[in-house]
Amino acid sequence: MKKRKMYVDGKWIDSKSGEAITVFNPANYEPIAQVPRGNSEDVNDAVEAARRTFESQQWRNVKPHERGYILLEMAKRIRECKDELARLETLDVGKPLSQSYADVEAAARYFEFYGGVADKIMGETIPVEPGILDYTIREPLGVTAHIIPWNYPIQISSRSAAAAIAAGNAVVMKPAEDAPLTTLKLAEFFDELNLPNGIFNVVTGFGHEAGAALALHPDIDHVTFTGSVETGISVMQAAAKNVVPVTLELGGKSPNIVFSDCDKEKALHWIVKSIIQNAGQTCSAGSRLIIEKSIKDSFVEALVERFKNMTIGPGIEDVDIGPIISKKQFDIIQNFLSIAEREGKILVGGRRVMIPGNEKGYYVQPTIVDEVDANSPLAQEEIFGPVLTVLTFESEEEAIQMANGTKFGLVTGIWTSDVKRAHRVAERVQSGQVFINNYGAGGGIQMPFGGYKRSGFGREKGLEALRNYTQLKNIALKYSD
Ligand code: ADP
Numbered sequence: 001m002k003k004r005k006m007y008v009d010g011k012w013i014d015s016k017s018g019e020a021i022t023v024f025n026p027a028n029y030e031p032i033a034q035v036p037r038g039n040s041e042d043v044n045d046a047v048e049a050a051r052r053t054f055e056s057q058q059w060r061n062v063k064p065h066e067r068g069y070i071l072l073e074m075a076k077r078i079r080e081c082k083d084e085l086a087r088l089e090t091l092d093v094g095k096p097l098s099q100s101y102a103d104v105e106a107a108a109r110y111f112e113f114y115g116g117v118a119d120k121i122m123g124e125t126i127p128v129e130p131g132i133l134d135y136t137i138r139e140p141l142g143v144t145a146h147i148i149p150w151n152y153p154i155q156i157s158s159r160s161a162a163a164a165i166a167a168g169n170a171v172v173m174k175p176a177e178d179a180p181l182t183t184l185k186l187a188e189f190f191d192e193l194n195l196p197n198g199i200f201n202v203v204t205g206f207g208h209e210a211g212a213a214l215a216l217h218p219d220i221d222h223v224t225f226t227g228s229v230e231t232g233i234s235v236m237q238a239a240a241k242n243v244v245p246v247t248l249e250l251g252g253k254s255p256n257i258v259f260s261d262c263d264k265e266k267a268l269h270w271i272v273k274s275i276i277q278n279a280g281q282t283c284s285a286g287s288r289l290i291i292e293k294s295i296k297d298s299f300v301e302a303l304v305e306r307f308k309n310m311t312i313g314p315g316i317e318d319v320d321i322g323p324i325i326s327k328k329q330f331d332i333i334q335n336f337l338s339i340a341e342r343e344g345k346i347l348v349g350g351r352r353v354m355i356p357g358n359e360k361g362y363y364v365q366p367t368i369v370d371e372v373d374a375n376s377p378l379a380q381e382e383i384f385g386p387v388l389t390v391l392t393f394e395s396e397e398e399a400i401q402m403a404n405g406t407k408f409g410l411v412t413g414i415w416t417s418d419v420k421r422a423h424r425v426a427e428r429v430q431s432g433q434v435f436i437n438n439y440g441a442g443g444g445i446q447m448p449f450g451g452y453k454r455s456g457f458g459r460e461k462g463l464e465a466l467r468n469y470t471q472l473k474n475i476a477l478k479y480s481d
Helices: 040-055 064-080 082-093 097-120 153-166 181-192 207-216 229-241 264-280 293-308 327-343 396-403 419-428 463-469
Strands: 006-008 011-013 020-025 030-036 132-140 143-147 170-174 200-202 222-226 246-249 254-258 286-292 345-348 367-370 387-393 411-415 433-436 470-478
Touching: 006 040, 006 181, 020 082, 030 181, 040 143, 040 170, 040 200, 040 207, 064 082, 064 097, 064 153, 064 181, 082 097, 082 153, 082 181, 097 153, 143 153, 143 207, 153 170, 153 181, 153 222, 153 463, 170 207, 181 200, 207 222, 207 229, 222 229, 222 463, 229 246, 254 264, 254 396, 264 286, 264 293, 264 387, 264 411, 286 293, 286 396, 293 345, 293 367, 293 387, 327 345, 327 367, 327 387, 387 396, 396 419, 411 419, 419 433, 463 470
Parallel strands: 143 170, 143 222, 170 200, 222 246, 254 286, 254 411, 286 387, 367 387, 411 433
Antiparallel strands: 006 011, 006 200, 020 030, 132 470, 345 367
């Protein structure tokens, strides 16, 4: 088992307390690494280093295109090491290997995208009156804190670090205790490049220790958080104490609304993918099927067939469904499955699977639950497992009401061949992203992503994310009396 260090101020260090956290392989629950158990003292050091470097002449002298160049080099390094990174992500998170490869490619693309943007972060000139030149500049915020979840570590670390550094900030990152390894790998790559010490820091540790200390730190200028609603609320409360802005990407209960005139093969393909990807442990998982009554039986029957044929096992074997990340997460899913037994009709799945040789891993059958009341927790709460809830509608209006009938609003899929209806529905759904006749097209690098309602606020990805990492200054020059 490897003992790893964390990365602060350009140095690889242990935690001040000397304590460590054991990281497990979800496939078999064997320990795979130890990482430092950072706490508030380590966070203080990282923030101090980030602040010092952010304000240094050395960092000010780095030209925007040079920042971009470092990010482009990161993309190159990630691609060169894609095999190692994908395997490490699968080892750490449990997800099927081809999904890890897709995540690694997305990570490289984030660095490329924001690398290209670094010297194009522009302001405006504003007509005020003769004799006044008024213009705006977008400045970096300073030290940005990034609290990363365990489900897509390399992608989420990359998308937020690349955007923050492109804009000229110094980053302190706290990966999840369950899956910190690929974020540490990014630190290795930054270390090899010409990035000044202190611009990218990784403090490993528990959420309630290192994470809470980071969110509450008086010398950070922004917090980007992706994770659960409850933790998002405490991060926001901590940041509020210091009047620090937050970007929160929280949970979802994203619907796929299927009309009878859709291309059924395509819809089936993407709906399956949207819920089983990463064993349903995805904020944007398509976890509710909202289907028109006239095609419900045949469509759901076809879905059941596909679910029955899914392969389940260790992610490294590139099955369809890998293990659940932890016992904690498995217990949450299990609880929903018992509710499903009581309150719904399980059409397929519903049980834990024991994989020979990997008995300690938590594997769950892909599950479809029908006959669910729209107010049941099965239709309202984020399960974060491979569990699809079926709801049926008869009119377009009813479909919209159902889609909007949860506290979340992250992603919506609409399946129809009627383009007018597609736009009507897209306009009415309360959702940060809407996909029509696809779900997740293009990998999402350029598209703003974030929530309505309790799915959070602020947008990551695309150019829009730069708003998180810059502040706007207006300058008025009076040049005539
Ligand atoms: P989960 O319960 O599935 O681990 P969380 O939303 O709690 O999801 O975790 C997402 C990230 O937030 C992780 O990096 C975790 O360590 C961190 N975290 C957990 N609790 C806190 C907290 N109180 N303050 C800041 N970060 C936290």
